[in-house]
Amino acid sequence: MATYTTTDTSQKTGTPMATDAQSTSDVSSDGAPSKAMFEPSANSRRSGTLREKPNPLIECDDLSIFYGDFRAVSGISMVFGKNEITALIGPSGCGKSTVLRTLNRMNDLIPGTRVEGRVSYHGQDMYGKEVDPIEVRRRIGMVFQKPNPFPKSVYDNVAYGPKVTGMKVADMDGLVEDALRGAALWDEVKDKLKQSAFGLSGGQQQRLCIARTIAVKPEVILMDEPCSALDPIATSRVEDLMSELRDEYTIIIVTHNMQQAARVADRTAFFTAQAAEGNGDRTGQLVEYDTTLNIFGNPADKRTEAYISGRFG
């Protein structure tokens, strides 16, 4: 029988989570066969140092997000860990992108957006009155679904952030090189720094966007389905890059691709949309948030299990 137990995984990856696994192993004994498809990759945490509880960097406490009168997301409470990759998965319209855009106040740009509850960053209320959203975005960068390089040269794309944010840069060339190396793009573009960024392939453009983001030295990088416009080879390069960036940055990624979450994320949160009583508006909510191993190997909630085994969404 293809039953997939967490004990197996923890042996494979060497993560010290056997106690966790044993306490919940009876839940997974009904074992949907397809679970093995999403077996968390051994790469997702090579060193096996994932803490049991995340070291809090961003915390959401009973977070609800509204577009006008429409309640898009309701009652999210979760902790994003420092130097971890956290994946948000779930069917379309479940509010995962909305939550992501709330974490660096990009949602402010949509008129009529309102936030209830608390989002804190290093313990400070991110939506406090004295907080400048520009400053938030300097610390918490974002990479978008569609590669969106500026209509400028490769070099200027990377140098743009440090220039507009007024960073004191003694050696811009060095900074650009470091950022491009950090995004594993330097070797491919070092001879065409002065050429238009539109001349790069889609995957290169997306890594350029990552380079552009790390050039301003943020602490957190939010990624909104960063690979959905890329082919499998470019996707795997970006995923490798995420694993490398984890040592220096905290990464939160929204993805439609469950295999991707299983491959790269340390922790995974599963969202779904619940029809509200009365008007039938669908509101996103957090179903389950756990280590990626548990979400894919041993989900506690039936809905999570149904989703990851491909029965809906």
Added chain:
Amino acid sequence: MATIGTLSRQVATPLKAERHGDRSIASIAFLIALWVALAFAVVCLAVLLIDSFVKGLPRLDSNLLTRYSSQVIPESAGARAAILGSMWVIVTTAVLAIPLGVSAAIYLEEFANPRRWYNRLIEVNLQNLAAVPAIVYGMLTAGFALAVGLRRGIVLAAGIALALLILPVIIITTREALRAVPAEIRDGSLALGATPLQTVWRQTLPSAIPGIATGTILALSRALGEAAPLLLLGGLVFINYDPDGLFSGFTTLPIQIFDWTGRPEDAFKEVASATIIVLLVLLLAMNALAIIIRNRYQKRW
């Protein structure tokens, strides 16, 4: 086997289109009506052009460009004052209208909250302003000049009237150019910690400049051909000096043409035709410039 039978019958049916009625009398008549309408427009334009060229070509000489108009000897009258006057007026118009129009468009497109009633009011009125007859702007400017104690018939007043005339057009085309810049560019810039103003200044506006330039040039070429508001302001007709500043009296090509064509002497009609050619060449050059800018800098997002 029934499926295959159905399939073969489908293939066997000839692919004729009679039933769709493209060859019915009604549709052919409609097509002819469209052609007649088009032909009417083209023929009218052609007659005007040919008439101007036939009458005007003999007078299209250096006198036309270098001499002033004359009541005494119309045979050697020139449009020098009108050409220079048109240039003065159009440059004044551009200097007044472009910064105002572009700034207003940036505010409306990038910063105004469309939920606020006053922004919606501005929006609606902008569309209406674009449809206001040109002469109304002439009257407005004349009233304004009177109120501040300026003479009406000066370059500055003409520039103000024409700038007001084309301001709505510039605002509307600039907004369209800004709207064509993908939201991803703005988001990318803001997500890096750029301020909204930096984003407009360094990303959105540079990307929109080809569209803005095209719209602005087309608006200016409309202003160049405009006579009504300037007549109302009292543009002069027989002047024998070059306009030399914002407070100088002026005439422009359309005014000069309007005046000459109203005079009985045939010589004036000839010089008017020649001046029409000059005006047409200028307008075509401006429109060509707009097309060149549009094609060369067209962004492929």
